Amino acid sequence: xxxxxxxxxxxxxxxxxxxxxxxxxxxxxxxxxxxxxxxxxxxxxxxxxxxxxxxxxxxxxxxxxxxxxxxxxxxxxxxxxxxxxxxxxxxxxxxxxxxxxxxxxxxxxxxxxxxxxxxxxxxxxxxxxxxxxxxxxxxxxxxxxxxxxxxxxxxxxxxxxxxxxxxxxxxxxxxxxxxxxxxxxxxxxxxxxxxxxxxxxxxxxxxxxxxxxxxxxxxxxxxxxxxxxxxxxxxxxxxxxxxxxxxxxxxxxxxxxxxxxxxxxxx
Amino acid sequence: xxxxxxxxxxxxxxxxxxxxxxxxxxxxxxxxxxxxxxxxxxxxxxxxxxxxxxxxxxxxxxxxxxxxxxxxxxxxxxxxxxxxxxxxxxxxxxxxxxxxxxxxxxxxxxxxxxxxxxxxxxxxxxxxxxxxxxxxxxxxxxxxxxxxxxxxxxxxxxxxxxxxxxxxxxxxxxxxxxxxxxxxxxxxxxxxxxxxxxxxxxxxxxxxxxxxxxxxxxxxxxxxxxxxxxxxxxxxxxxxxxxxxxxxxxxxxxxxxxxxxxxxxxxxxxxxxxxxxxxxxxxxxxxxxxxxxxxxxxxxxxxxxxxxxxxxxxxxxxxxxxxxxx
Numbered sequence: 158x159x160x161x162x163x164x165x166x167x168x169x170x171x172x173x174x175x176x177x178x179x180x181x182x183x184x185x186x187x188x189x190x191x192x193x194x195x196x197x198x199x200x201x202x203x204x205x206x207x208x209x210x211x212x213x214x215x216x217x218x219x220x221x222x223x224x225x226x227x228x229x230x231x232x233x234x235x236x237x238x239x240x241x242x243x244x245x246x247x248x249x250x251x252x253x254x255x256x257x258x259x260x261x262x263x264x265x266x267x268x269x270x271x272x273x274x275x276x277x278x279x280x281x282x283x284x285x286x287x288x289x290x291x292x293x294x295x296x297x298x299x300x301x302x303x304x305x306x307x308x309x310x311x312x313x314x315x316x317x318x319x320x321x322x323x324x325x326x327x328x329x330x331x332x333x334x335x336x337x338x339x340x341x342x343x344x345x346x347x348x349x350x351x352x353x354x355x356x357x358x359x360x361x362x363x364x365x366x367x368x369x370x371x372x373x374x375x376x377x378x379x380x381x382x383x384x385x386x387x388x389x390x391x392x393x394x395x396x397x398x399x400x401x402x403x404x405x406x407x408x409x410x411x412x413x414x415x416x417x418x419x420x421x422x423x424x
Numbered sequence: 425x426x427x428x429x430x431x432x433x434x435x436x437x438x439x440x441x442x443x444x445x446x447x448x449x450x451x452x453x454x455x456x457x458x459x460x461x462x463x464x465x466x467x468x469x470x471x472x473x474x475x476x477x478x479x480x481x482x483x484x485x486x487x488x489x490x491x492x493x494x495x496x497x498x499x500x501x502x503x504x505x506x507x508x509x510x511x512x513x514x515x516x517x518x519x520x521x522x523x524x525x526x527x528x529x530x531x532x533x534x535x536x537x538x539x540x541x542x543x544x545x546x547x548x549x550x551x552x553x554x555x556x557x558x559x560x561x562x563x564x565x566x567x568x569x570x571x572x573x574x575x576x577x578x579x580x581x582x583x584x585x586x587x588x589x590x591x592x593x594x595x596x597x598x599x600x601x602x603x604x605x606x607x608x609x610x611x612x613x614x615x616x617x618x619x620x621x622x623x624x625x626x627x628x629x630x631x632x633x634x635x636x637x638x639x640x641x642x643x644x645x646x647x648x649x650x651x652x653x654x655x656x657x658x659x660x661x662x663x664x665x666x667x668x669x670x671x672x673x674x675x676x677x678x679x680x681x682x683x684x685x686x687x688x689x690x691x692x693x694x695x696x697x698x699x700x701x702x703x704x705x706x707x708x709x710x711x712x713x714x715x716x717x718x719x720x721x722x723x724x725x726x727x728x729x730x731x732x733x734x735x736x737x738x739x740x741x742x743x744x745x746x747x748x749x750x
Contacts, residue, residue: 202695203456242516244695280693282701284514287693289706334632335464335625335692335706343624348637350622351603403627 181221181423184388188214190414192233199404200293200332201280202244210235210250212412223260225268225305229253246280254375256303256322266305270322272373273298274398276408292337295406296363297398299324299373316381324373330363331402339363372399388418448698450495454486456697457499457513463628464692465506465704467718478505493518496700508705508718509661510691515700525685525720529658532729533595533739535565541737542746550574552600555582558742561749562587562650569600569663576611576648583648589749591742592671593655599662599687605670610644612652612674617641619670620717623708636710641674652677653745656723662687666709668721673712678748679723681741688718 192210210233218227233250252275258268274297280287301324309316333340339362342348342355349355364370379392392414399407458479468475482502489495496513500520503511513520535554539547543563547554551571555564555578562582566572579590606619621636656668656679665684671677689705696702708716727744 201693203460203697204695204699241699243514243699243701282514282693282695284516284519284701285512285693285703288703289690289692290694333624334627338624340626343626343634343637345635345637348622348624348634350606350639 181219182420183423184216184218184220184418184420186216186218186388186390186416186418188212188216188390188392188414188416190214190392190412192410192412194408194410196248197405197407198278198293199402199406201246201278201287201290204244206244208235210248210410212414214414214416216416216418218418225256225258225260225266227254227256229255243284244280244282246278249275249277251275254322256305256320258303258305264306264308266307268303268305269300270303270324271298271300272322272324272375274373289336290332293332294330294337295400296330296360297324297327297371297373297400298329299327299371301325301373314383316383317379318381319378320375321377322375324371325368327366327371327373328363329366329371329400330359331400331406334403366400370401372397374398386420388420389416390418391415448492450486450489451483453495453696453698453700454483454499457700457702458483458502460694460696460702461503461506461511461704464625464694464706465508465511466623466625466633466689466706466708467506467508467716468630470708470716470718471507473506478502492698496520499700503702506704508689509685509687510689511702511704513700513702525661525687526658529682530728530730531596531658531682532731532734533657533659533741534734535567535596537734537737537739538563538565538593538742542739542742550578553578557582557585557587558591558746560586560588561746562590563593564590565593566597566664566667568597569602569667572608573604576608576646579648580611580646583650587650589651589653591653591655591745591749593742594660594664594668595655595657595681595741596659597661597664598659599664602663602666602670605667606639606641609641609670609674611646611648612676613641614643614647614649616643617673618712619673620666620712621710621714623710625706633708636714639670641670650676651749653748654679655681655741655745656684656721657682657728657741658685658720660684660721665717665721669709669711669717672721672724678725679721680725680727680745680748681723682726682728683720683722684717686718686720688716 190212192212194210196206212233214231216229231252235248237245253273256270258266260266276295278293303322306319339359341362342358375396377394379390381388381390394412397409462475486498500513507523509523509525542558543556545556547556552568553572619639619641621638624634626632654671665687672679688709690707691703692706693703727741729740733740
C-alpha cells in the first residue's frame with residue numbers, strides 16, 4: 158500500500174520537466190492573516206484548545222508554458238495560545254508548502270505537493286510545572302496530489318483561484334509516549350538524562366504514515382485584483398491535520414489573509 | 425447563490441470561539457482522570473496497585489459529587505492510593521494533598537546544630553552548597569539539588585588542603601535536578617562505572633516500558649580518591665535519592681543514616697477535560713543493583729537522631745560519619 162502511494166505521489170510530484178526556452182512569469186508576494194485554530198493535543202490536554210494565530214507568509218509563484226510552481230512559507234507564533242489559568246503554552250508553527258502542477262486546460266492544473274509541517278508547543282501552567290513533557294513537537298513531511306483552478310474575468314483585472322491539496326504519504330516525528338524524547342532516543346547507549354545527542358536521533362525517529370494514520374488537507378480560495386505588475390489579493394483557507402497516534406493530535410484552522418504580490422517576466 | 429449562502433452559513437457556524445470546551449460532568453471528569461493515571465503511571469506493578477479496584481471504589485463517589493470541590497476531593501483521594509509524592513492534582517481553587525513519604529519515620533536534623541557544634545569554621549556558601557571542615561575531614565551540605573556546579577572545585581580545593589575524607593550531607597534535601605550528577609562524578613571513578621538506569625514509559629500498557637537505560641560515570645581528567653560518607657534521611661526525595669543511589673555505586677562511598685524517601689519517578693503533566701492539571705510519574709530509576717529507588721535508598725549503616733539529640737545539640741548521624749572516616 159505504502160509503495161503504491163509512494164509511486165503515485167512521486168509520479169504526481171515529479172512530472173517530466175520539459176526544457177523549453179520561453180519566457181517565465183515570476184510572482185513574489187507577502188501575506189498577513191489570522192488563523193482561527195482548533196488544536197487537540199493529547200500529549201498535554203484532554204481539552205480542545207481554541208485561539209487565534211497571527212500568520213505571516215511569503216509566496217513565490219512561477220509559470221512557464223503549462224507548468225506552475227508555487228512555494229509558500231508561513232510562520233505563526235503566539236506567546237499564550239490558550240489564555241487559560243490552568244494551562245497556557247507558547248506555540249511556534251512554521252510551515253512550507255510547495256506545489257508543482259501542469260495545466261489540463263485554461264482553468265485547471267493538476268500536480269503534486271510537498272508540505273512540511275512543524276508545530277512546537279511549550280506547555281506551562283500557573284499551578285504546576287510540566288517536567289517530562291515541557292516541550293511537545295510534531296513534525297510532518299507530506300506529499301500528495303494538488304488540484305488548482307483559476308478564472309479571470311474578461312477585463313483581466315480580477316481573478317479567482319482555488320486550490321486543494323491532500324497529503325497521502327507522510328513522515329511524522331513525534332515524541333515518545335510520555336516524554337520529549339524521540340522513540341529511538343530511548344535506547345541503551347543512546348539515552349542520556351541531560352538530553353545530550355537527542356537532536357541527532359530526532360529526525361531519524363519518525364514513522365512513515367499513510368492516510369490511515371494521518372489526514373492532511375488544505376482548501377484555499379483567493380480573489381485578486383491586478384493593477385499593472387501588482388496583485389492585491391485576499392484569501393480564505395481551511396486546513397486540517399489529524400494524526401491517529403497513541404496520543405492523538407489534530408489541528409483545524411480557518412484562515413483569512415490579505416497580501417500583495419509583484420509580478421514580472423523573466424527569460 | 426443559494427449554495428454560496430449555505431456555504432457561508434456553514435462556515436460561520438464552524439468558526440471557533442476563543443473559549444475552551446470544559447466539561448463538568450463528574451463521570452466524564454473522573455473517567456478522564458482515571459484513564460490518564462491508568463495509561464501513564466509507571467509504578468502500578470512495582471507497588472501492586474489495583475487501579476481497577478480504585479475505580480470501583482471512587483467512581484460511585486465521583487458520580488455522587490454535587491460540587492467541584494467534592495469531585496476534586498474524590499480524585500485527590502484516589503490519587504493518594506498511588507503513595508507517590510510526585511503525583512498531584514491542581515485546580516484553580518485547590519491543590520491535592522501530597523503523599524507524605526516521611527510518615528512513620530522519626531526525622532531529626534538541624535544544620536544549625538552541625539554548624540554550631542561540629543564545623544571547624546563557619547560554613548561558606550556557594551549556590552545551594554554549604555561547606556567547611558570538621559578537623560581533617562571535608563564537609564559539604566547540599567541544601568537542594570540545584571546550583572551545585574561548584575561541588576568538584578570545592579572538594580578539589582579541600583583535597584589540596586589535605587583532607588583525609590569527605591562527608592556529603594544530603595539530609596532534608598527534597599530534590600531538584602540530578603541530571604548533572606553523572607558528569608560531576610567522573611572525578612570519583614577511575615573506570616567506567618554504572619551509576620544506575622532509567623526506565624521510561626513507552627505506551628499505555630502496564631509493561632510498555634523501555635529496557636533499562638544505563639547511566640555511567642566515565643573517568644575525568646582530574647581524579648579525587650578519598651573515602652566518602654553520605655548522610656541521608658527520610659526527607660531526601662526525588663533527585664536527592666537519585667544522587668544517593670548514584671553515589672552508592674562509587675568505590676569508597678558509604679551511605680549512613682535513614683532510608684531516603686524515594687521518589688524515582690519523573691513526572692508528566694496533563695490538563696484534564698475540565699481544566700484541572702494532573703501529574704504522575706512516568707519514569708523510574710534503578711540503582712546499580714537494578715532495584716527501583718521509588719520506595720527509598722537504603723543506608724549501609726542505619727542510624728537515626730532522636731528529637732532529644734538535636735535539642736541537646738548532638739548529631740549522632742554526623743558523629744557516626746566522622747568515626748567511619750577517622
